[in-house]
Amino acid sequence: MESPVRVVQYGLGPIGQATAGAVLDRAKTGQMELVGAVDVDPQMVGRDVATLLDDDRAETGVVVTDRPAAVLHEQRPDVVLHTTTSALPVVDEQLRTCVAAGAHVVSSTEELAYPYDRHPERAKALDRRARAAGVVVVGTGVNPGYAMDTLPLTATGVCTSIDAVRVARVVDAGERRGSLQTKIGVGCAPAEFEAKTKDDALGHVGLQESLRMVARGLGWTLADVRETIAPVRADRAVETPHCSVEEGGIAGLHQTAVGVVGGRERLSLDLQMYLGAEESYDAVQVEGTPPIDLRVDGGIFGDTATVGILVNTASLLDTVPSGLKTMLDLPVPRANL
Amino acid sequence: MESPVRVVQYGLGPIGQATAGAVLDRAKTGQMELVGAVDVDPQMVGRDVATLLDDDRAETGVVVTDRPAAVLHEQRPDVVLHTTTSALPVVDEQLRTCVAAGAHVVSSTEELAYPYDRHPERAKALDRRARAAGVVVVGTGVNPGYAMDTLPLTATGVCTSIDAVRVARVVDAGERRGSLQTKIGVGCAPAEFEAKTKDDALGHVGLQESLRMVARGLGWTLADVRETIAPVRADRAVETPHCSVEEGGIAGLHQTAVGVVGGRERLSLDLQMYLGAEESYDAVQVEGTPPIDLRVDGGIFGDTATVGILVNTASLLDTVPSGLKTMLDLPVPRANL
Numbered sequence: 230m231e232s233p234v235r236v237v238q239y240g241l242g243p244i245g246q247a248t249a250g251a252v253l254d255r256a257k258t259g260q261m262e263l264v265g266a267v268d269v270d271p272q273m274v275g276r277d278v279a280t281l282l283d284d285d286r287a288e289t290g291v292v293v294t295d296r297p298a299a300v301l302h303e304q305r306p307d308v309v310l311h312t313t314t315s316a317l318p319v320v321d322e323q324l325r326t327c328v329a330a331g332a333h334v335v336s337s338t339e340e341l342a343y344p345y346d347r348h349p350e351r352a353k354a355l356d357r358r359a360r361a362a363g364v365v366v367v368g369t370g371v372n373p374g375y376a377m378d379t380l381p382l383t384a385t386g387v388c389t390s391i392d393a394v395r396v397a398r399v400v401d402a403g404e405r406r407g408s409l410q411t412k413i414g415v416g417c418a419p420a421e422f423e424a425k426t427k428d429d430a431l432g433h434v435g436l437q438e439s440l441r442m443v444a445r446g447l448g449w450t451l452a453d454v455r456e457t458i459a460p461v462r463a464d465r466a467v468e469t470p471h472c473s474v475e476e477g478g479i480a481g482l483h484q485t486a487v488g489v490v491g492g493r494e495r496l497s498l499d500l501q502m503y504l505g506a507e508e509s510y511d512a513v514q515v516e517g518t519p520p521i522d523l524r525v526d527g528g529i530f531g532d533t534a535t536v537g538i539l540v541n542t543a544s545l546l547d548t549v550p551s552g553l554k555t556m557l558d559l560p561v562p563r564a565n566l
Numbered sequence: 567m568e569s570p571v572r573v574v575q576y577g578l579g580p581i582g583q584a585t586a587g588a589v590l591d592r593a594k595t596g597q598m599e600l601v602g603a604v605d606v607d608p609q610m611v612g613r614d615v616a617t618l619l620d621d622d623r624a625e626t627g628v629v630v631t632d633r634p635a636a637v638l639h640e641q642r643p644d645v646v647l648h649t650t651t652s653a654l655p656v657v658d659e660q661l662r663t664c665v666a667a668g669a670h671v672v673s674s675t676e677e678l679a680y681p682y683d684r685h686p687e688r689a690k691a692l693d694r695r696a697r698a699a700g701v702v703v704v705g706t707g708v709n710p711g712y713a714m715d716t717l718p719l720t721a722t723g724v725c726t727s728i729d730a731v732r733v734a735r736v737v738d739a740g741e742r743r744g745s746l747q748t749k750i751g752v753g754c755a756p757a758e759f760e761a762k763t764k765d766d767a768l769g770h771v772g773l774q775e776s777l778r779m780v781a782r783g784l785g786w787t788l789a790d791v792r793e794t795i796a797p798v799r800a801d802r803a804v805e806t807p808h809c810s811v812e813e814g815g816i817a818g819l820h821q822t823a824v825g826v827v828g829g830r831e832r833l834s835l836d837l838q839m840y841l842g843a844e845e846s847y848d849a850v851q852v853e854g855t856p857p858i859d860l861r862v863d864g865g866i867f868g869d870t871a872t873v874g875i876l877v878n879t880a881s882l883l884d885t886v887p888s889g890l891k892t893m894l895d896l897p898v899p900r901a902n903l
Contacts, residue, residue, distance in 0.1 A: 251726045254726070254727070260785075371724060375723065375724055379720070379723070379898055380720065382898055382899075382900040383716070383717065383720050383898055383899055383900065385878075385900050385901040386712065386716070386874070386875055386878055386898075386899030386900050386901065387708060387712055387866055387870075387871035387872075387874040387875045387878075387899075388870075388871075388874045388878075388901045389588045389591070389870055389873050389874040389877060389901075390591070390901075390903065391901055391903055446898070446900045446902075447900060447901055447902060447903055448597075448902040448903055449903070517901070518870050518874070519866065519867035519870045519871050519874070520864070520867075521862060521866065522862060522863045522864055523860065523861070523862050524860070524861055524862075524863065525858060525859060525860050525861075526859045526861065527857070527859055529724055529856065529858065530856035530857075533724075533725075533726055533855050533856045534724035534725075534856050535724075536726055537723070537724040537725045537726040537855070537856070538723055538724045540726060541722075541723055541724075541725075548887060548895065550885060556898060557897060557898060557900075558885065558897060559897065559898065560894060560895060560896065560897060560898075561716055561719055561720055561723075561783070561893060561894060561896065561897075561898060561899070562719075562720055562723030562724075562898070563719040563720065563722050563723050563783045563784060563894075564722040564723065564725045564726075564727075564728055564784055564854070565783075565784060565785040566727065566728055566784055566785055566786070
């Protein structure tokens with residue numbers, strides 16, 4: 230029996246809480262051990278992490294702290310599961326603290342999933358630090374990290390030639406947590422939707438990261454990347470536990486990213502997240518030899534899937550050379566239970 | 567521009583010829599270079615490899631030889647693409663010759679895809695030799711290697727818990743090459759089917775390898791592995807370019823492998839290959855959190871897919887530590903074009 234992977238959970242929002250729960254579940258089989266929990270929220274600090282989780286968990290003895298460096302220094306975890314926010318510049322210092330403590334980092338920060346284009350200097354610096362510390366830093370999640378990049382790449386794995394790759398993801402946002410509904414503009418007035426889009430206060434972060442990751446994986450040079458974002462109108466009134474929308478109101482968004490390769494749009498990612506979507510699904514079409522027409526009926530449910538891939542990735546870092554990595558550098562993803 | 571991967575094609579049956587063709591296609595972009603071709607068939611030896619391929623290719627200057635050690639020594643390829651036969655004991659010496667020449671080996675030998683259980687001693691010895699030579703040896707293909715192991719594992723990558731994994735592959739064998747039709751017993755009398763099954767002269771090789779690879783990937787201990795093989799009867803007369811079957815005759819086979827984990831059948835692989843299948847498809851059902859219901863409509867066309875994954879895998883070995891490996895140890899598969 231191998232010794233358990235020692236984990237610090239950094240960030241205790243809804244995803245972080247669920248991730249901590251998944252780590253505690255794996256403690257039962259001796260696979261993982263939760264040795265620390267970090268959040269800046271004063272309402273959380275000092276509480277046993279078990280009291281934050283929905284379910285009836287026994288006290289863990291792990292108390293939330295807002296002093297990450299101290300707990301990392303004291304506990305020397307193998308891995309930090311990091312779930313704070315989307316923007317790399319905001320989390321950069323947090324990641325450095327983890328790396329300095331000699332811990333691998335698996336982060337849900339969307340901009341970290343493929344940071345080389347949007348944040349080349351930060352990526353270089355992080356890579357340098359991670360190598361020096363002998364640890365792996367990787368950004369992943371359901372999207373970016375899986376549904377619109379790793380899964381489509383895997384679909385191409387059997388192709389001898391490819392003309393184009395088309396990826397579509399439709400999410401019925403009514404089934405998802407409330408914070409997603411804010412992120413996709415549910416209930417916004419049109420002007421507000423537009424203004425928030427311009428300010429990056431709204432919209433899915435990571436479509437460009439996925440596009441660039443797929444292109445890199447395929448060895449394709451992107452001559453241009455084109456992105457669009459538009460509201461989706463409700464074709465009927467929709468009510469969910471978190472919010473409601475009138476007929477004709479903004480129910481969510483439709484985002485696309487297209488990659489131009491050799492003068493043609495050979496790569497396209499199409500994401501719709503809105504209340505009342507008839508069906509959620511993920512689809513990958515590889516126009517190639519052989520053609521691949523892959524579909525996940527019902528879609529890949531984001532809230533639990535992100536937790537799954539974070540925890541699963543933490544078990545796959547042993548053979549990965551140190552440095553800043555992406556899903557391209559990691560072994561075939563899989564649950565390890 | 568990186569220098570091209572220097573490839574020797576070892577084995578020039580239908581799959582080997584197509585693989586050589588794919589390497590020649592990648593020579594056009596400077597990605598690969600075909601530097602040797604090996605086969606024991608006296609009808610092939612001495613001919614330019616281009617003359618073996620269906621299409622109108624210019625002469626390559628690469629002449630088929632039946633002396634692998636000599637061409638490997640002379641050309642010092644980076645990778646050998648090895649496509650001779652299914653049984654590891656039969657190809658063991660061939661693989662050793664490649665390893666001794668310091669070449670990585672990507673092989674379609676089914677029993678090499680996950681050799682640790684069926685051939686533990688050979689696997690250990692190969693691993694030792696590969697490490698000593700600083701090269702990677704890996705078995706892959708569409709099945710085993712992808713459709714019923716790597717793809718299902720990838721489907722589990724987002725799961726926090728899994729109750730069971732069910733994989734199904736249906737292949738309309740009428741669309742495939744003639745050698746497959748022999749392998750699946752098309753046109754056999756019932757007694758002949760049974761006798762050939764007992765002699766391992768018939769049937770898909772690799773289902774058990776896939777099952778064991780998935781179990782290993784998931785960290786599941788198999789208490790038992792149960793296999794079945796049965797003929798599929800034609801419900802109508804079927805005619806293909808390669809052969810024909812009367813109504814009620816044997817049109818192919820239905821093979822299953824089930825893995826018992828913790829007293830329950832938590833892993834099942836179900837393979838049907840027969841003439842006249844209404845639709846080919848690949849399906850993966852992960853009963854877990856979240857549930858994943860993945861389907862490849864039209865299936866993953868085996869003849870070209872095996873060529874694809876062989877050639878694509880050859881481009882993914884740079885960062886893999888040396889030794890005998892499986893798809894579990896390799897990065898996310900993808901085409902690199």
